Amino acid sequence: EAVTLRYSSWLPLQHHMNEKAMYPWFAEIEEVTAGRVKVEVLPKVVGTPQSQFDVVRDGLADISFIVAGYTPGRFPLAEMGELSFIGSDPRVFAPAFNRIYRKHMEPLNEFDGVKLLTIFSNAPGNVFTTTKAVRSVADMKGLKLRSTGPYTTDLLNRVGAIPILKSSTEAFEMLSTGAIDGSLGQRETIANFKMTELMGHGTLIPGGLFSAALGVIVNPDAWERIAPEDRAAIETISHEKLAALGGATYYEADRQAEAAMRVVETLKLETADPDFVAELRQAVAPLEAAWAERAKAKGLADPLAVLEELRSEVAAQEAQAK
Amino acid sequence: MLKWMDRLTGLIGSALLFLLMIITFIDVCGRNLFNHPLTGASEITEILLACIIFLMLPGVAMKQLHIVIDLIDIVSTRAMRIAEEIFSAVASCSMFGLIGWQLWALGDKAVGYGDATPSLQLPLAPVFYFIAVLSFVNAIVFLIALPRAVGTPAAASKSDSPETVAAPEKLHLPV
């Protein structure tokens, strides 16, 4: 008989991640299982964005996606996807991160309690400011910038900026009146929160200053209810394929956001020069070391080597794509 | 013992509320005047809020301040009124008992994951255990308050005149 999985989404139901990645993937699930597995989209999120892992583990909903940074410390391995300078093109680094994660980290079972169907990092993060152009680490000193998660908070502290931990709507209010000086964010996120018009400068960081690691998870009992051959069929369209789909929607959203930004005359976009990038690399090195410690504690033998493997794989493919 | 506990939780809850106000004030002033917001202000706020709520809940149950609709007396006999009170106390006790039990389990899970707040790294498990215990206390208070509830004039079916609807102590309405 048919199994129906109930999907809880903390993003708005019309968000591009839902419309361009999740819903098409749900349709594909139904197709590859010949209708034996269906996904029902719930009208509202079950619980809160931060509680999605608990919600799925305990079966309050069957399927959802989580952001590693929302529960700091729980998923140290997945946090690799949130680090700096992973890559510039989500179409490349999203599936690449998935491959590396599965190869080295999935066996360590940090998502114990749920079935992980994919994990990927979404889009490269940049620096957006209202008035002051950011061209060096010195420029960031003393700026009040909205932080998006624990990693970016550490990063901002590291470079002498002042991390502001407020929700996007609160940040919008504070930006619109100059109470804060800017926000870290992906192009897509800045556009989504309608902050484009508020910004005077955007410094795009080649390789991305940070990212968000998203995981799609399923309740294990619900997963067991699905026939083995259907589970296998779903797995073939998940993992790297779903990561690539997610990466592609974020790439497209980022591209559209940038096009919209270029039209706004008051917003100047520039790309960080190699000196600035070098400064930033130096600044984040201790953060990477700290991450490596946490990952080691979780059982990963040589985290920095894994990170290097990811970076070189992404770099090679991005070069090839050009 | 009960009175003593009520005073203690009331005192701590009030102090924490004052602290909540001060923290918000310092955070805003720090950010705007000294370019230095209070580190971890929002996470302290969240913990304080949970503690205030659960510290006050037993007292609220004891003094019967929860909002109850005393619309009409569908039942007018004293026996029925007492049955209502018993039913209501048992329902309330079960709900908060269940919440307490599951909050405790949440505390166990938080220990397992090492859950902590993002900037100050305050462990979350003690908070969950604390509010779980208070939730149990709250559940028990509903039963302890039962004789008092049954004995109040409101319960004693003086219901024919509409004026008894408004027992002043039930008017602790917050909005």
Next chain:
Amino acid sequence: MVAAGAGFLLSFVLIFLRVPIAVALGITGFVGFGMLIGWKQSSIMLALTTRDAAMSYSMCVIPLFILMGNFIAGTGVSRELYKAAQAFLGGRRGGLASATVWSCGGFAMVCGSSVATVVTMGKVALPSMRSFQYKDSLSAATIAAGATLGIIIPPSVLLVIYGIMTETHIGKLYAAALVPGALGILGYVAAVKWTVWRDPASAPSAVKSSRQERYEALLSVWPVALLFALVLGGIYSGIFTATEAAGIGAFGAFCLALARRRLTKQVLYDILLDSAQSTAVIFGLMIGALIFTEFLNYTGAHTALLSFVQDSGFSPFMVIIVICVIYIILGALMEELSMMLLTVPLFFPIVTGLGYDPVWFGVLVIVLCELGMIAPPVGVNLFVVRSFAPDIPITTVVRGIGPFVAADIIRVFVIASFPILSLYLPALFFD
């Protein structure tokens, strides 16, 4: 859909069996979720929902605004507000009642709760009107109605809760509520005039004031004006967010009470304790309602109702009228915060699905709550008046409330028909 209907039915039965509303909603949500999803999941859901509601940064705005209102009530500015309004309006027949409405409006600018407004303004206005031989029916009804301005004129605890529940911009809600709040003052003053015209004996005498007295009385209300400007000005200039504004407002009111030497240790403790208790009562309700909402999410009621509405051939405005009628009936039978927590999760998706503005709907809901607070049989404010004037029979209060209820019904209709009244200011301030 059937499940949702059964859920609403069960919760109403429990509520009218005098189970605390918080528990009635929570138990119904627990049972419903348990039957649809599973009992183990349902018990975990209770704790997750409780944790997420109690440990939420955005919700700390609630205790802080309550605290601000209670500090303000402790400062004694209610007396000055009333004196100022009386100096300007007291000269006409029924002027003290009009002055009561205006001073309630003024107090509402610094207090987010209607009940606190009844108690604080009532203690000042009622003895004064009585000493001038106003009929109790007019005085008590004026106080009960005027105090509902506390939840429409910003700051407002109910608007904040609506904003948090529906993720609607709180600054915009505040801006949107200003015109409907002003309309409320005008409506209640009209209700006073109508009452006095019908029954001149209800307000037999008048108090004349000199120009000098008026000037001095107006000057004395500066603390209220300052605090209002601080809170709303801070939000609109972006110096702080609506959440932070609550903390700043509370601190400002605390300083004001200190400066006026009103705060003995005991008074401070009473204010804090009272605010903390109110906080627990509100969060008890919110936790219950959120548990109920988790159950509602699984019933498919939202989609079913929306498609029913779309297929029924009702015009969107007719849907709004139906919703208003439901609120008027519920408002007469229920306490308003509970009503809002119970119904908004169901109506909000429908209303926004029909293309209406969430900010406008929020203001409409609050005006409907104002109406519910003075609508018998369960009009909260009618009872609260009696908490400090127990000698006034409830029937007397109810006798005077008619014109005020009528004014509110007209206001509901005006705000529903002309969204521009609510939406002009938020667009001006924020877009």
